[in-house]
Amino acid sequence: MATATPTAPKVNHIGLPILDYRGGRSTLCAGCGHNAISERIIEAMYEMGVEPERVAKMSGIGCSSKSPAYFMGRSHSFNGVHGRMPATASGAAVANRTLTVLGVSGDGDTASIGMGQFVHLMRRNLPMIYIIEDNGVYGLTKGQFSATADLGSKLKNGVVNDLPAIDTCALAIQLGASFVARSFSGDKKQLLTMLKAAIAHKGTVMLDIISPCVTFNDHEGSTKSYKFTQENDEPVNEIGFVPSFQEIAVDYAPGQSQDIQLFDGSSLRLRKLHEAYDPTDRANAVRILMESRDKQEVLTGVFYINPAQPSFIDLLNVVDEPLALLPESVTRPPKSALDELMAELR
Amino acid sequence: MAIGDLALSQPQGAYDERRRVVNDFSINVATVNGSGSQSANSVLLKSIFEMGVPVSGKNLFPSNIAGQPTWFLIRASKDGYFARKRDSEILVALNPETVEADLQALPAGGVVICEEGWNESLSPEQMREDLIYYTVPFDKITASVCPEMKLRKLVKNMVYVGVAAQLLAIDMSKVEHSLHAQFAKKQKAFDLNFDAVKAGFAFAQENLTKQDPFFIERMNETAGKIIIDGNAACAMGAVFAGVTVVAWYPITPSTTTIDTLTELLTRLRKTPDGKATFAVVQAEDELAAIGMVLGAGWAGARSMTATSGPGMSLMAEFCGLGYYAELPGVIVDVQRTGPSTGLPTRTQQADLLSVAFLSHGDTKHPFLLPATMRECFELTQEAFDLAERLQTPVFVLSDTDLGMNHWISEPFDYPTKPLDRGKVLTAEDLERLGGFARYRDVDGDGIGWRTLPGTRHPKAAYFTRGSGHNDAAGYTEKPEEYQAIMDRLARKFETARGLVPAPVVVRDEGAKIGFIAYGSTDCALRESLDQIEKRYGQRVDYLRVRAFPFTPAVHEFVAAHERVYVVEQNRDAQMASLLKLDLPAGQVVKLRSILHYNGWPVDAESITEQFANAEFAAKESAPEEGH
Numbered sequence: 005m006a007t008a009t010p011t012a013p014k015v016n017h018i019g020l021p022i023l024d025y026r027g028g029r030s031t032l033c034a035g036c037g038h039n040a041i042s043e044r045i046i047e048a049m050y051e052m053g054v055e056p057e058r059v060a061k062m063s064g065i066g067c068s069s070k071s072p073a074y075f076m077g078r079s080h081s082f083n084g085v086h087g088r089m090p091a092t093a094s095g096a097a098v099a100n101r102t103l104t105v106l107g108v109s110g111d112g113d114t115a116s117i118g119m120g121q122f123v124h125l126m127r128r129n130l131p132m133i134y135i136i137e138d139n140g141v142y143g144l145t146k147g148q149f150s151a152t153a154d155l156g157s158k159l160k161n162g163v164v165n166d167l168p169a170i171d172t173c174a175l176a177i178q179l180g181a182s183f184v185a186r187s188f189s190g191d192k193k194q195l196l197t198m199l200k201a202a203i204a205h206k207g208t209v210m211l212d213i214i215s216p217c218v219t220f221n222d223h224e225g226s227t228k229s230y231k232f233t234q235e236n237d238e239p240v241n242e243i244g245f246v247p248s249f250q251e252i253a254v255d256y257a258p259g260q261s262q263d264i265q266l267f268d269g270s271s272l273r274l275r276k277l278h279e280a281y282d283p284t285d286r287a288n289a290v291r292i293l294m295e296s297r298d299k300q301e302v303l304t305g306v307f308y309i310n311p312a313q314p315s316f317i318d319l320l321n322v323v324d325e326p327l328a329l330l331p332e333s334v335t336r337p338p339k340s341a342l343d344e345l346m347a348e349l350r
Numbered sequence: 351m352a353i354g355d356l357a358l359s360q361p362q363g364a365y366d367e368r369r370r371v372v373n374d375f376s377i378n379v380a381t382v383n384g385s386g387s388q389s390a391n392s393v394l395l396k397s398i399f400e401m402g403v404p405v406s407g408k409n410l411f412p413s414n415i416a417g418q419p420t421w422f423l424i425r426a427s428k429d430g431y432f433a434r435k436r437d438s439e440i441l442v443a444l445n446p447e448t449v450e451a452d453l454q455a456l457p458a459g460g461v462v463i464c465e466e467g468w469n470e471s472l473s474p475e476q477m478r479e480d481l482i483y484y485t486v487p488f489d490k491i492t493a494s495v496c497p498e499m500k501l502r503k504l505v506k507n508m509v510y511v512g513v514a515a516q517l518l519a520i521d522m523s524k525v526e527h528s529l530h531a532q533f534a535k536k537q538k539a540f541d542l543n544f545d546a547v548k549a550g551f552a553f554a555q556e557n558l559t560k561q562d563p564f565f566i567e568r569m570n571e572t573a574g575k576i577i578i579d580g581n582a583a584c585a586m587g588a589v590f591a592g593v594t595v596v597a598w599y600p601i602t603p604s605t606t607t608i609d610t611l612t613e614l615l616t617r618l619r620k621t622p623d624g625k626a627t628f629a630v631v632q633a634e635d636e637l638a639a640i641g642m643v644l645g646a647g648w649a650g651a652r653s654m655t656a657t658s659g660p661g662m663s664l665m666a667e668f669c670g671l672g673y674y675a676e677l678p679g680v681i682v683d684v685q686r687t688g689p690s691t692g693l694p695t696r697t698q699q700a701d702l703l704s705v706a707f708l709s710h711g712d713t714k715h716p717f718l719l720p721a722t723m724r725e726c727f728e729l730t731q732e733a734f735d736l737a738e739r740l741q742t743p744v745f746v747l748s749d750t751d752l753g754m755n756h757w758i759s760e761p762f763d764y765p766t767k768p769l770d771r772g773k774v775l776t777a778e779d780l781e782r783l784g785g786f787a788r789y790r791d792v793d794g795d796g797i798g799w800r801t802l803p804g805t806r807h808p809k810a811a812y813f814t815r816g817s818g819h820n821d822a823a824g825y826t827e828k829p830e831e832y833q834a835i836m837d838r839l840a841r842k843f844e845t846a847r848g849l850v851p852a853p854v855v856v857r858d859e860g861a862k863i864g865f866i867a868y869g870s871t872d873c874a875l876r877e878s879l880d881q882i883e884k885r886y887g888q889r890v891d892y893l894r895v896r897a898f899p900f901t902p903a904v905h906e907f908v909a910a911h912e913r914v915y916v917v918e919q920n921r922d923a924q925m926a927s928l929l930k931l932d933l934p935a936g937q938v939v940k941l942r943s944i945l946h947y948n949g950w951p952v953d954a955e956s957i958t959e960q961f962a963n964a965e966f967a968a969k970e971s972a973p974e975e976g977h
Contacts, residue, residue: 024808057810060649060803073813073825080803082648083815084641085667091597091633091641098629098642099595099651100804121641124634323625327594328650328802332769334627335592335652337618339764342590345614346761349576 017249018053025050027075037189037215038068038137042075044192045106048199049076052247060096060103064089064118067144068110068137068215087118090125090134094316097130100326101317104203105132112142115151115170122172126179126208128316133202133209134181136172137189139217140228147220154297158225172212173307174293177286182207182313184289185306188233189215194304197243201306204247206267207315214302233302240281240292240305244273266311274306283309371439371563373403373428377514378438380445380452381507384416387444389532389543390507391422395756396528397511397520398426399577402569406432407756408951413602413694419448426566432757433874436953440564442510443468444488450476461562463513465489482561484554486513491553495545505546512550517558518566522551576761580726580752581656584682585611586762587730588654589618592769593680595653596630597642599661602694603750604684607656636661640668640681644743647678648814650774650802652734654680659688659701662708669743670709671816673839676789676798678737678744678772682730683717685749687949696949697750699869700920705745706898706928712836716846717745717898721872723759726752729896731765732851738772740846741797749919751870751951773799777807788812788823789835796842843899850897853904857892863965864911865892866904868925870951871917877954878917882961895925900932908937915961917944919952 013021025046030039049059056078063069065086072081084092089107097105114122114136125134140153149157152172153165176184183205187195195213202209214233216222222229227236244261248269262283264272274283282288289307296303323330377394381387391407398405406425412418425435437457443449443464450472453462458480466487492506515525525547533540585607588596596615598608608630615628633639639655646653657665662683672679685701687693705717716736718729730746737744773793775786780801786809789798798821801810812823820831821838856872857865857879867875872894882888893907908914908929916926923943930938944960946952 055806057806057808058804062645078808078811080801080811081813081815082645083813083817084644085671085816088637088641088668091638091668092645092648094631094638095595095597095642095645095647095651095653096649096803097645098631099646099649099653100802103649103804120634121638124638320629320631321624321626322629323621323627326650326804327627327629328646330592330594330627332592335594335619336590336765336769341618342586342762342764345586346576349578349761350574 016050016053018055020050020056022046022050024056024078025076027077028073030071030074032067032071032074033219035218036067037139037213037217038071039074040189040192041135041137041195041213041215042071044195044199046075047196048203052200052203053249054104054203058102058104060105062089062093062096062105062107064109064113066110066113066142068108069113071137072108087113087116088121089113090118090121093132094125094128094130097132097317098320098322099328101131101322101324102326107132107134109134109136111136111138111140111150111152115172123175123179126176126181126210129180129182129207129313130316131206131208133211136210136212137215138172138212138228139215139221140226141217141221143217143220154227157227158223160220160223169297171293171297173210174290176208176210177289177308180313181210182310183209183306184308185210186212186214186304188237188302188304189213190230190234191237191304194239194243197245198306200245200247201243201266201270201272204266204268204270204272205309205311207311207313227300236300236302238278238296238301238303240278240303240307241283242275242277243306244275246271246273264309264311272306272309277305283307369563370565372565372567373426373569375440375564376423376425376435376438377440377442378452379422379424379442379510380448381420381422382416382445382447383411383414383418383420385507386504387420387422387507390511391424392756393508393525393528393532394511394514395424396531396577397515397524398424398566399572399758400524400527401520401566402572403428403566404430404432404571404758406758408434408751409755410950411695419445428569428571430571431873431877431954433877434951434953436955442514444507444510446471453478453481456481459562461564463510463517484513484517484558486510486550486553491549492546495549496542501542505542508543508546509550512547512552513554513558515547516551516554517560517562518564520566572758574761575758577756577758578723579606579754579756580720580723580748581607581684581754582610583723583726583762584656584730584746584748584753585614587727588680588734589614590765591652591731591734593652593654593734594628595642595646595651596628596655597633597639597646597653598630598655599633599636599639599657601636601658601661603686603754604656604658604661604682606754607682607684636664637668640665640679643679643681644668644672644677647737648803652738653678654682654734656682656684658684658686660691662701662705666709669715670711670713672743673709673713673715674711675814675816676741676800677814678741680730680733680737680744680746682746682748684753685747693949695750697870697951698920698947698949699747699749699871699918700922700924700947701747702898702920702924703922703927705747714843715743715745716740716850717747718851719747719868719896720752721869721894721896723757724762725896727762729851735770736846736849739770739797739849740842741772741800742842747869749870773797775799775801775805777805777810780805780807780809785809787821789819789838790821791838791841795845796838796840797845847899847901850899850901852901853896853907854894855907856894857890859889859891861889861891862912863888863890864907864914865890865917866895866907866914866925866929867892867917868895871919874952874954874957875917878957878961881954881958885958886962886966888965898928900929904929905933905937908933908940911940913942914940915942915944915964917957919946921945921947
């Protein structure tokens with residue numbers, strides 16, 4: 005290290021090296037899927053040239069929610085209370101619409117204690133990226149089933165899950181999220197592409213990322229293990245992404261691909277792998293998700309996208325400047341306004 | 351009082367001119383809710399206000415939309431007493447369900463305005479002979495002015511306004527003016543209602559002989575004043591504090607705070623191109639509401655919510671995070687009668703203890719205690735400054751009585767202080783300083799400097815967490831680092847002691863006996879202290895507490911008195927309990943409690959009686975002992 009080469013480090017299009025996107029050392033277990041996701045977030049933010057200072061990392065409680073400490077140390081971070089990341093993220097996003105809000109949650113944090121807030125976040129289509137690091141178990145409390153654990157999945161101690169899983173993607177599609185996808189922490193290419201597209205989108209991006217728990221849910225009989233996910237991964241589409249700052253120069257076979265223009269001018273190219281799959285058809289997306297679950301497939305890919313759907317910030321019709329930074333001259337009405345109110349009460 | 355004497359000597363006779371009772375009585379309008387009586391009640395109240403007479407209105411309504419008993423008390427008080435009067439002298443009996451009990455509650459010589467034939471359901475024994483009855487064919491009069499059947503239920507109430515105006519000698523021009531204000535631009539509604547008022551007035555003029563002594567006479571005590579409710583006053587405070595993010599969940603009795611706030615913001619806080627300089631988010635529950643408030647506060651917005659007891663309970667966990675992670679936010683708690691669902695539309699001051707320590711662990715929060723409409727306005731503004739200065743949730747404890755009843759007030763003053771946005775470092779500051787430690791006590795006041803997300807400087811970011819952290823905001827479980835933060839938070843709370851509003855010394859006569867009260871108890875206590883002086887010749891002092899933590903003036907007041915009565919509207923003496931935790935041991939024994947907790951706003955008589963029992967009854971039964 006002391007004998008560093010004189011060549012300048014590689015930088016992204018805003019002139020930052022990838023080092024500026026790194027965070028603290030992970031304290032999660034070696035091999036934890038969450039660490040791979042942190043790596044992909046770093047790469048996606050770096051490759052997209054997102055200014056780290058413009059990112060707000062939000063999380064709840066659990067192994068997943070600790071992970072924002074392990075990436076993007078130059079971004080503000082808010083590790084709140086269990087299951088309530090949607091609320092703090094909403095507050096921050098409304099207070100400062102110029103922030104890129106990245107939420108990291110887990111399957112326990114989202115699908116059990118946080119379910120109420122999750123569904124309401126989805127229906128608001130708040131501009132943010134909502135990641136579920138989904139391993140089917142509670143890690144920090146040593147391996148109880150979560151509500152995304154599949155029916156029939158087995159714990160290490162042999163206990164079998166006898167309740168149906170909550171499909172967070174189907175739910176998010178139904179509720180109004182405008183970008184819903186599932187990936188696997190072990191699929192570098194798909195996950196990275198998906199994250200870059202997520203950054204380019206305006207509205208709620210709900211990414212359910214299967215992220216195996218090496219300590220409590222990676223054994224034979226688990227349906228959230230590395231092995232099971234690799235063997236049963238069934239992508240609905242192959243994702244290509246061209247950021248707004250690059251020229252589009254790719255050929256493709258017509259009829260097999262769909263190009264979707266994203267908010268920031270980037271382009272998402274989805275090549276159909278699954279028969280009759282159309283990521284703009286909500287009802288169809290939910291049907292395919294339900295069918296694949298019955299077949300024990302781990303369906304991945306971009307399930308639904310609607311770049312035109314108004315976001316919560318649009319609906320609030322707020323000014324372009326962050327509400328948080330408006331000066332007193334704007335936020336405190338003049339004396340004449342108070343005088344008028346008083347006159348009306350006489 | 352004089353009324354009783356009068357009634358005993360002259361029931362059902364012509365009244366005695368010499369015994370006129372002017373501008374000093376209370377009218378109880380007993381109806382069922384959902385019958386539209388609120389407009390009529392407001393018009394009558396406003397008419398008395400326009401006569402220049404101090405007046406207050408207390409709406410004792412049920413937790414229901416239609417069909418349950420409701421009482422509206424209109425008190426005219428030449429002396430300016432705005433508390434509920436324990437006994438109303440005049441009953442407008444429009445609810446057959448409650449008439450028997452309502453009659454029993456009248457003092458001798460009381461007046462009953464009632465529907466013709468209404469008394470058929472009552473036995474002769476239930477008909478009190480010491481009352482004055484005016485029977486009015488409300489239904490017939492209503493039918494004559496309102497051909498439309500479905501509107502009659504609403505219009506009927508206006509007939510009583512006309513009858514009362516005639517009997518009490520209220521100028522019809524004042525009634526007309528009040529009615530205009532009530533129906534603003536709805537000419538048709540105004541016409542219909544004014545016809546009903548006039549018909550009631552005409553009926554009384556032609557058919558009723560004045561037998562009671564009660565009159566409204568012109569005074570000049572309300573000129574320039576306003577009528578408002580505390581929820582609207584808090585909402586105005588928030589607007590002029592420059593609130594930008596509001597997140598809430600509807601709950602009685604706080605809901606109209608946000609309803610009014612939303613109206614005001616929509617009216618006053620739009621840019622010329624129609625964009626909002628605020629956001630109001632109706633959350634899915636109170637947990638989400640407070641989460642949004644703290645998320646927004648963290649991001650630098652002036653954020654608030656309004657709620658009531660059950661909502662406070664739900665916000666507990668987040669408020670602990672707010673305390674420990676040091677996040678600003680304003681919470682207006684319009685207290686209602688607990689515990690649990692309790693009496694949702696009735697009043698109490700019973701959230702003090704839960705709010706002071708809301709959440710688990712060593713947590714404590716500053717709260718402010720407005721007692722008047724002006725204070726609802728001013729202390730709500732103050733709460734925003736304190737929240738950002740102290741970087742912590744700050745609570746405003748109002749209650750149903752303040753929040754939802756009609757109060758006369760001096761108009762509000764435009765704020766003179768600029769907003770205090772607290773300790774925030776900009777990118778330029780960071781450039782100059784070369785960095786910062788979020789939770790380091792660089793100024794010795796227990797308050798660190800913060801940065802806002804989005805600040806464009808590589809050293810701006812820090813990690814906010816509810817888990818153990820050191821002064822550089824890094825994760826820690828080290829005993830000394832954890833404890834250092836807890837000790838600094840305690841120092842910060844001491845700083846708060848010097849920043850929160852000081853108490854108001856209402857009476858300072860160097861007396862041996864002191865009173866402490868707060869919030870909506872103030873108006874009843876002021877009246878009670880006059881009674882105590884008049885009836886017992888007892889001089890007492892009175893300190894009104896306006897905030898927790900207590901400022902040194904509160905300690906000094908207790909130290910300067912032999913006995914201190916703490917008057918409050920809860921069962922468990924919650925303010926007295928907080929004082930006991932704060933005062934030196936030797937002072938604690940001085941505290942006595944006077945409590946009122948039945949859900950109705952406290953009245954002066956109840957305080958006076960409890961005080962007299964404690965001070966004099968004990969002395970009568972036991973031989974005098976030197977203190």
